[in-house]
Amino acid sequence: MSAASRRAVLGGALALAACERQAKSAPAVYAPSLKSVAPFPIGTCAQVSHLQQPLWVDLALRHCNRLTPEWEMKMEYVVQPDGGFLFDRPDRLADFARDRGLRLHGHALVWYAQKPAGFLNLDERRVSFARAYDNYITALVGRYRGVAASWDVVNEAIAEDGDGWRDSLWAQKLGPFDHMRRAFDRAREADPGAVLFLNDYNLELMPKKLDSFLRLTEQLLKAGAPLGGLGTQTHVAADTEAGAIGRAVSALGQMGLAVHVSEADVSMTRAQGMFASRAERERAQGRLYAEAAEALLALPPAQRFGLTLWGLRDRDSWLRNENPTDSPAIFDDSGNAKPAAAALAEALSRNR
Numbered sequence: 001m002s003a004a005s006r007r008a009v010l011g012g013a014l015a016l017a018a019c020e021r022q023a024k025s026a027p028a029v030y031a032p033s034l035k036s037v038a039p040f041p042i043g044t045c046a047q048v049s050h051l052q053q054p055l056w057v058d059l060a061l062r063h064c065n066r067l068t069p070e071w072e073m074k075m076e077y078v079v080q081p082d083g084g085f086l087f088d089r090p091d092r093l094a095d096f097a098r099d100r101g102l103r104l105h106g107h108a109l110v111w112y113a114q115k116p117a118g119f120l121n122l123d124e125r126r127v128s129f130a131r132a133y134d135n136y137i138t139a140l141v142g143r144y145r146g147v148a149a150s151w152d153v154v155n156e157a158i159a160e161d162g163d164g165w166r167d168s169l170w171a172q173k174l175g176p177f178d179h180m181r182r183a184f185d186r187a188r189e190a191d192p193g194a195v196l197f198l199n200d201y202n203l204e205l206m207p208k209k210l211d212s213f214l215r216l217t218e219q220l221l222k223a224g225a226p227l228g229g230l231g232t233q234t235h236v237a238a239d240t241e242a243g244a245i246g247r248a249v250s251a252l253g254q255m256g257l258a259v260h261v262s263e264a265d266v267s268m269t270r271a272q273g274m275f276a277s278r279a280e281r282e283r284a285q286g287r288l289y290a291e292a293a294e295a296l297l298a299l300p301p302a303q304r305f306g307l308t309l310w311g312l313r314d315r316d317s318w319l320r321n322e323n324p325t326d327s328p329a330i331f332d333d334s335g336n337a338k339p340a341a342a343a344l345a346e347a348l349s350r351n352r
Contacts, residue, residue: 031330031341034063037349040296041103043308045070045263048089050316051096059312059335066103068262068308069093070318073106078140079116083132085139094147105260105308106148108155108199109137110183112168119169129173134186141190150195150305152231152262153187154180157216158200162209165216180216181225188226195305199231199262204240204248217255229258229305234292237270238284245288249295259303261292263310265328266340267319286343289330293347 034042043066050056060067071077072089080086097104122132141151157180159166170179187196198217203210213230220227230252234245245261252259266285275281296304311317315333319326330341 029337029339029342031337031345032349034341034345034348035065037345038293038307039301039348040304041066041306043068043103043105043306044312045107045308045310045316046093046096048072048092051092055335056312056316059331061100063312064102064309066105066306066308067093067097068105068107070107070310073140074108074111075114075116075136079118079136081117081121083118083122085136087143090140090144094144098147103150104144104148105262106141106144106151106194108152109140109187110153110170110179111155112157112166112170115169130182133170133174133179133182137183137186138190141187141194145191146193148191148194150197150229151187151191152199153183153196153227155199156201157198158209158212162206162212164212177219177223181220181223184220184225184227195228195258196226197229197231197258197260197262198227199233199260201233201235201263203232203252204234204236204244210248210251214251214255217257221255227257229260230255231260231262233263233310234261235263235265235267235310236288237267237272238281238288239271239274240266240288242287242291245291246295246298249292250298253299253303257303258305259296259299260305261296261307264289264292264307265310265317265319267326267328269319269323269326282339285328285338286340289340289344290347293344297348 042064044060044064045068047070069090072093077089078085078087094104119132122129157165165176174182184196187194200213203213217227217230232248232252236245249259266288268281268285271281275284292307296307309330311329313331313333313335314327314329317326317328319328330338330344332338
């Protein structure tokens with residue numbers, strides 16, 4: 001080994017030792033059970049793989065009383081190439097929620113981004129596209145009737161720039177508005193007791209998109225759609241302007257429906273380089289989680305549907321696929337509470 005190599009190894013070892021000392025010296029963060037201090041449900045997304053991890057299960061049961069399937073109840077999993085339905089993983093998630101006393105929020109019936117082969121290759125000489133669409137919604141919602149208390153019926157309907165609605169296979173076949181109205185009607189028939197949601201993202205960040213979302217809400221209600229709630233995903237970055245989440249939640253609340261902060265996370269790596277230290281980023285992250293809670297608490301109690309964390313631990317977050325160094329959750333990879341968890345708990349406790 002060359003002298004340069006020895007110096008590199010030594011330097012790496014010293015750096016690692018310094019990091020370990022810093023980690024050991026960092027004060028532990030305490031956060032009480034979130035569900036015990038929140039006056040509304042606290043949720044998490046979940047995959048079947050999480051149910052096989054005792055540490056994740058313990059963390060979820062300590063802090064949450066609602067579960068949203070992250071992707072295994074979407075068309076991409078349920079609808080098979082031959083047009084049949086696969087329910088093994090959705091069943092496992094539903095069974096876990098029922099057996100552990102968690103509310104189940106179904107996610108999601110109709111999403112512009114998905115075009116299952118079973119629909120693309122549909123033989124309309126045997127069954128019409130509309131009939132197949134109806135059968136899918138009826139089968140999925142009906143299977144979990146009495147277990148899933150709520151559903152995201154239409155997910156991400158508003159165009160990326162906020163200018164109108166997205167194009168999709170469903171819009172092309174059944175009509176830009178009619179496919180949404182139809183989905184709500186079929187879901188209501190399959191489970192008259194479920195709360196049915198319209199769900200979207202960037203409502204906090206794009207006033208134009210929020211306005212389009214509210215106008216779609218008005219149109220659905222005017223048409224008689226059984227719309228019961230509005231979901232704002234709340235995927236934000238740590239540099240998001242203070243007050244942005246509160247303004248969006250308040251605007252949604254003006255519609256008089258239940259409001260769900262449905263997929264909350266706060267990306268560190270998406271934030272611009274405006275923070276002098278990680279401690280500053282962590283304070284900003286905690287402030288935004290707290291703001292989401294405070295925004296819901298400002299609504300009338302009947303409209304506070306709840307706050308769902310889109311990944312309990314950093315390692316569970318979809319954002320890790322985008323940047324493996326991101327840390328958007330309120331618990332670290334090992335399930336230890338971060339400052340954001342304490343900030344969220346404090347906001348919930350302070351406003352009970």
